[in-house]
Amino acid sequence: MxxxxxxxxxxxxxxxxxxxxxxxxxxxxxxxxxxxxxxxxxxxxxxxxxxxxxxxxxxxxxxxxxxxxxxxxxxxxxxxxxxxxxxxxxxxxxxxxxxxxxxxxxxxxxxxxxxxxxxxxxxxxxxxxxxxxxxxxxxxxxxxxxxxxxxxxxxxxxxxxxxxxxxxxxxxxxxxRPEDLPAALHAVTMEEIPGVGGNMAKRLYRAGIFTTEQLYNVQAKHMRKLWGNVTGERLWYALHGYDIQAPASSRGMFGHGRVLPPESRTIRGAREISRLLLIKAARRLRRENFYAGGLWLWLSIRDGTWMGKRHLPVVNDDQAILSALSELWDQVGKDHPRGLMIFRIGVTLYDLSPSHERQLDLLLNDDCQRRRWENASKAIDNLNTRYASTVVSLGQWRPPAGGHVGGKISYTRIPSAEDFW
The missing domain is CATH 3.40.1170.60 (MutS, DNA mismatch repair protein, domain I)
Structure with a gap:
């Protein structure tokens, strides 16, 4: 190295x-x-x-x-x-x-x-x-x-x-410069080092490590043990000045979240916004040539959170994905028949498969129907791309107050122009 x-x-x-x-x-x-x-x-x-x-x-x-x-x-x-x-x-x-x-x-x-x-x-x-x-x-x-x-x-x-x-x-x-280290690094607090989050810092405290200097003096294999994986050892080499390259990351999911405006904090209001967010996520899924095998819905509510998942038969069309979302919201209604206050929502498509590796569900004989819905979704995408706007959608397209459905501020992802259609 x-x-x-x-x-x-x-x-x-x-x-x-x-x-x-x-x-x-x-x-x-x-x-x-x-x-x-x-x-x-x-x-x-x-x-x-x-x-x-x-x-x-x-x-x-x-x-x-x-x-x-x-x-x-x-x-x-x-x-x-x-x-x-x-x-x-x-x-x-x-x-x-x-x-x-x-x-x-x-x-x-x-x-x-x-x-x-x-x-x-x-x-x-x-x-x-x-x-x-x-x-x-x-x-x-x-x-x-x-x-x-x-x-x-x-x-x-x-x-x-x-x-x-x-x-x-x-x-x-x-x-x-290399000759300035490790003295310059020791002046930084341990919590300011990328890779040392809140939970990791607590683990280091329990191990008797409280400063960057103490962390720097830990052996590489011990760092690996503290992190529980190779990330710790990789960080050790980085802190000691080696040209360490992080492995290429692979796409794990497509999702969107949103803080709800006050007028949309009911089940009905949140359900409609989640539908728009999921359509945006599905468009990104198709643009990057993936299929999804699962859907996750997350709600931040007054008393904590509500989470639910649904299996998908390896799909990327709006009809199949929105049908699963509807099932999840039906479950929310059963769990909270008197309604509830929802402050934030998140939708995620996970268990991804690249389009060239798609494996159909052998127990679900819906391939012909699925291909028709996929062709319909592609046609919708092509029209929206042509006019750089959502001119066609499966269901009504009524963004909430403030807009920004799927195009919110993001510190981790750089939005594309399509996110704002």
């Missing part, structure tokens, strides 16, 4: 991305504390993302609105515009590509690049050029923090460490 002798990776993270895009597009928001919310007209949701001015007051992402306003009474609430953020993401990547090739867009607001010889020898000039290109060609209110290190994982940690360098938030730059 190779251990680089110099910096080879750049990791870039946009600062308060969603709020800064709003500020760039609306000059009335510039310099003011901004909180992006799911939809306007209610204080019964959370701030999804906030600007650097709001963060200075202690406001954090995914914080209840009432708590955020208590910390920052001047907070300006702005309803989300997911399609705007998608277009901003594409514009920003296009500008960065004029300076350096992008290796991977890790999320809508993070990316990583491999450094050429010039970037390795003079990262300060490279970072300044990237920042200047963004400011000149997109706008000065969208800033970024950049980290340099020997591998992607260390560059990401360096980037996160630079977010609040010098007591200010954002527009940072951190360079961790």
């Amino acid at each position: 190779r251990k680089p002798e110099t910096i080879e990776r750049l990791y870039l993270d946009f600062d308060g991305f969603f709020a800064s895009v709003e500020q760039q597009c609306d000059r009335r928001l510039r310099g003011r504390p901004v909180g992006v919310v799911p939809f306007e007209g209610t204080d019964r949701t959370a701030v999804i993302a906030c600007s650097r001015e709001a963060k200075a007051y202690g406001v954090k992402n995914v914080m209840p609105i009432n708590e955020a306003k208590r910390l920052c009474p001047e907070l300006v609430l702005v309803p989300q515009k997911p399609d705007l953020y998608r277009r901003a993401h594409n514009a920003l990547l296009s500008e960065i590509e004029t300076v350096i090739p992008i290796d991977t867009a890790k999320s809508i607001d993070e990316l990583t690049c491999r450094l050429d010889e010039a970037g390795r020898s003079d990262p300060l000039t490279l970072a300044a050029k990237i920042k200047a290109t963004i400011a000149e060609n997109v706008g000065p209110w969208i800033t970024c923090t950049i980290g340099f290190a020997a591998n992607r994982q260390l560059a990401k940690i360096a980037c996160k460490a630079g977010k609040r360098d010098g007591g200010r938030y954002g527009d940072g730059l951190t360079i961790w």
